[in-house]
Amino acid sequence: MIHPVLPDSMQFTLEAVADGDSTIQIARRAHVSPNTVKDRLRILYSQLGARDRASAVSIGYQLGVLAGALPALPCVLADGVPLDTLVQAREDLGLSQPQISQRLGVSPFWLDQREHGNRRFPILVVRRYAEIVGVDLDKQD
Structure with missing residues (x-):
């Protein structure tokens, strides 16, 4: 079975987005600049065919890149x-x-x-x- 895999930095970024972290929070946790996080998000959106954070998380769950069931929106x-x-x-x-x-x-x-x-x-x-x-x-x- 083929399982999609993201590079570690992209996986971390997507998981942080799924956790509801802001760009600044992600940057602090990853020890990178907010601009780096924004670049990673742009690449993620492109790779996943997403238009924003919410759709990237949804697609991540659908593809199995994010573990677990898609959580209900707050x-x-x-x-x-x-x-x-x-x-x-x-x-x-x-x-x-x-x-x-x-x-x-x-x-x-x-x-x-x-x-x-x-x-x-x-x-x-x-x-x-x-x-x-x-x-x-x-x-x-």
Whole structure:
């Protein structure tokens, strides 16, 4: 059976990403610069066909490069997300729900349920949403 293998530095980086470490945390643990970590992430994304950290981790589990089962995404309740702020920022940018859902890789119906507070928002998705529309979640009350 063929088992995919990554070089040690790439394996370490992917495992650290899967653990939720930031670029700076990974750099400190690996004793390299944050720019080196960013370069490794770019190479990982290319090798795995991933578009971001979350998809790299998901693909890593699917390929067996990461051990164990794919963990559930941590979620926050919709009432903990500044929905009005996010939706207003999206509208101010002239992005429709279908456009933002496409950029997030989710269906418009899925997004609609969350924008109206009817379902939970996975943390990784809401952070990506905020990044796209320019909302700093850390500065929200």
